[in-house]
Structures are given as structure tokens and as C-alpha cells.
Amino acid sequence: MGGAGSTSSGGASALAGGAAGDSEASNPGIAGGLSGVGGSTAGDDGSADGAAPVADAAPDGSPPVSGTLRLLFVDSEGGQSTVLQLPNAQVLVIDTGNPGMRDGERMLAVLQGELGATEIDYLLTTHYDSDHVGGVPYLAARLGIGQFLDHGATNAPASYLALANAGTRRSLAVGDALELGGVSLDVVSAAGAVIDAPRSGGGLPNPFCEGAQAELPGDAVDENVNSVGVVIRFGRFDFLDLGDLLWPREHELACPNNLVGSIDLYLTTHHGLTRSGAPQLVRAIQPLAAIMNNGPRKGGGGSTWNTLALAPGGENVWQVHRAVAAPAAQNAPPDQIANLDEGQADAANFLEVQVESSGEFRIINPRTSFSKSYTSR
Numbered sequence: 191m192g193g194a195g196s197t198s199s200g201g202a203s204a205l206a207g208g209a210a211g212d213s214e215a216s217n218p219g220i221a222g223g224l225s226g227v228g229g230s231t232a233g234d235d236g237s238a239d240g241a242a243p244v245a246d247a248a249p250d251g252s253p254p255v256s257g258t259l260r261l262l263f264v265d266s267e268g269g270q271s272t273v274l275q276l277p278n279a280q281v282l283v284i285d286t287g288n289p290g291m292r293d294g295e296r297m298l299a300v301l302q303g304e305l306g307a308t309e310i311d312y313l314l315t316t317h318y319d320s321d322h323v324g325g326v327p328y329l330a331a332r333l334g335i336g337q338f339l340d341h342g343a344t345n346a347p348a349s350y351l352a353l354a355n356a357g358t359r360r361s362l363a364v365g366d367a368l369e370l371g372g373v374s375l376d377v378v379s380a381a382g383a384v385i386d387a388p389r390s391g392g393g394l395p396n397p398f399c400e401g402a403q404a405e406l407p408g409d410a411v412d413e414n415v416n417s418v419g420v421v422i423r424f425g426r427f428d429f430l431d432l433g434d435l436l437w438p439r440e441h442e443l444a445c446p447n448n449l450v451g452s453i454d455l456y457l458t459t460h461h462g463l464t465r466s467g468a469p470q471l472v473r474a475i476q477p478l479a480a481i482m483n484n485g486p487r488k489g490g491g492g493s494t495w496n497t498l499a500l501a502p503g504g505e506n507v508w509q510v511h512r513a514v515a516a517p518a519a520q521n522a523p524p525d526q527i528a529n530l531d532e533g534q535a536d537a538a539n540f541l542e543v544q545v546e547s548s549g550e551f552r553i554i555n556p557r558t559s560f561s562k563s564y565t566s567r
């Protein structure tokens with residue numbers, strides 16, 4: 191399926207610069223691309239698909255999928271929060287940004303303003319650093335939370351445990367597979383461990399392991415290592431979010447065999463900081479597109495950019511923020527950056543991804559209405 195607007199720039203061609211251009215010509219090298227894609231506005235395609243839902247069987251024989259999956263990446267200034275509207279309209283929130291009103295109100299603006307949500311069905315906290323768990327009290331005071339998902343009680347703040355234990359709480363372990371609201375969620379890391387058997391479609395020898403660094407000398411092992419890492423599957427579409435998982439665990443997931451398999455959309459691990467984002471993983475999963483949850487001066491640029499520029503190709507990197515200290519050549523094209531400024535001029539825009547049951551997905555920058563479409567493998 192796929193509406194007229196979602197003719198694809200995706201597939202392998204996205205890696206080779208086949209993605210559609212920008213009608214505003216900030217990317218003159220690839221301007222004038224595929225019809226109906228560049229510069230189109232948010233939501234002009236999803237509704238067409240939604241009007242004629244057809245269940246498409248996944249290639250691996252898993253249950254048919256239908257509907258639309260939306261992922262909204264909230265600007266928490268270098269924290270992390272993703273709001274997902276699942277195909278059955280339930281809401282999954284992965285991480286809640288920093289404590290307090292600023293990030294709390296930004297999440298509510300997405301939850302209530304964009305999705306019309308009245309409650310959060312599932313709240314997954316990847317780990318307990320304050321830029322991921324901080325917003326739980328603010329949200330819990332304003333919206334019901336159906337189920338709390340986490341890596342266990344180790345290092346959990348008392349404020350989190352009190353709320354989660356008063357509700358429904360489930361601790362996840364590697365290898366867990368959940369069905370949530372029309373998507374599947376595979377747990378590939380949790381509580382310091384990673385899967386030791388491949389996901390379906392994974393397990394191939396990884397050529398990028400040759401000469402790869404298994405760890406970063408002198409880097410501390412801290413709470414980040416406990417991050418719950420998940421692959422969210424919707425038909426052919428695979429989204430990888432490893433939280434702030436540290437380099438050595440990424441290495442274990444990638445070497446000697448790539449246990450994760452190929453990924454369509456990758457949320458940069460650890461905000462694009464260099465303690466994570468091991469290239470042997472990022473290159474092996476071959477993401478069609480990456481979203482960097484960086485802040486203006488946290489993550490992005492430098493060696494992280496160099497890794498992403500190889501895979502998936504710098505033209506398919508999207509950023510929540512411009513990395514203000516990095517040169518333009520180490521930032522995504524401006525139309526693929528949600529927020530260009532810092533301080534008072536920062537409008538706290540989000541990025542949105544809409545995924546159809548066919549596997550077509552579209553990344554949208556509401557700031558400019560620029561979007562690109564991709565075809566999941």
C-alpha cells in the first residue's frame with residue numbers, strides 16, 4: 191500500500207543519497223528529487239493510508255499489522271523522551287526527560303496537544319539517570335499511567351519506585367518480547383546484560399568487528415549500562431532505541447555477529463555522545479535513517495557524526511537540535527534539524543515519524559514541514 195505521496199526514496203537507495211530533495215533548496219545537490227516527497231507537509235499522506243486500512247503480513251510470518259504508528263521525539267535539551275502513538279491508539283512513552291515543568295510541559299504538549307491523549311498506557315524508563323526518569327513525577331501528577339516498565343529497582347530513585355509500585359510495574363529482562371498496542375517490542379539489553387542469541391533476521395558475521403574497539407579505556411561503567419534497549423517492530427519496520435547503553439555492550443550486541451540485525455530507524459545511543467555509538471554496531475545495523483536526541487551542546491558533531499555519516503549516510507541523519515559548537519558539515523541539513531537555536535530563541539520543536547503498516551515511513555520536521563519518506567526492509 192502506501193499513498194501517492196509515499197513513493198519511496200527508501201530502501202538501499204537512501205544510503206546512496208537517493209532520498210528526496212528539499213524544495214527549499216538547502217540541499218542543492220539532491221534537489222529536484224522524487225515527486226510528492228520533498229517539502230510535503232506533515233500528515234498529508236498518513237490520512238490517505240488510514241482511510242483504507244489493509245493488514246499486511248510481516249515477511250517473517252508474524253501477525254498481520256494494520257494502522258499507523260507515530261513516534262514523536264520531544265526536545266528535552268539533551269535529555270530523552272519519545273512519545274509513541276501505537277497503531278491501536280494506545281500511548282507508549284519511552285523516557286520522560288529532565289525533572290520539572292520545562293520538559294514536563296513539552297511532553298504534555300505532545301501527548302495532549304498532538305495526540306489528544308488522556309492517559310499513558312505504557313511508560314518505559316530505559317534507566318534511572320535524571321535526564322530519562324526525571325519527568326515521571328510531573329507526568330504522573332497529571333495523567334494516569336497504565337503500566338511502568340523498567341530494568342529493575344537497582345539505582346531507582348525513591349520517587350520513581352513509589353509511583354511505579356503504587357501502580358502496575360513490570361521489570362524487563364533481555365530476551366523479553368512484548369506485544370503492545372499493535373507493535374512488538376524486543377528487549378535486547380537490560381540491567382547490564384545483552385541478548386546472547388540473535389533476533390529474528392540477525393546473527394550474521396559482522397565485518398565491521400575487525401579491528402573494532404571492544405571498550406573505551408578508562409570509561410566508567412555507570413547506570414547507563416543498565417539501559418533497557420528495545421527494538422520496536424511494526425510489520426517490516428524496525429526501530430532501535432538503546433537508551434544510553436555504553437560502548438562495551440553495543441560491542442557485545444554487534445560482535446562477532448550482529449545480533450540486532452538490520453534496523454530501519456535508529457535513535458542515536460546516549461544522545462550521540464562518544465561514550466556510545468560504537469561504529470561496529472551503527473554500521474552493521476545499516477539504518478535507513480537516524481534521529482539524534484542531542485542538545486545544543488550535548489552530543490552530536492565530532493566522531494559521532496563521522497560514524498553516522500557512514501551509516502546511514504549523513505543526508506539521512508535528523509537532529510532534535512543543531513550541535514551549535516560543531517561545523518555545518520557535522521550537522522544534518524537544517525531542514526532535518528528540529529531546533530536551530532539555543533536559549534531564548536529555542537522553540538522546543540519535536541520531530542515526528544509516521545509509519546504505515548506497509549513499512550513505508552516518513553520523517554517530518556514540523557518546524558519547516560519538510561519530510562522524507564523511506565521504505566523499511
Ligand SMILES: [Zn+2]
Pocket residue numbers: 268269270319321322434460461
Ligand atoms: Zn541520557
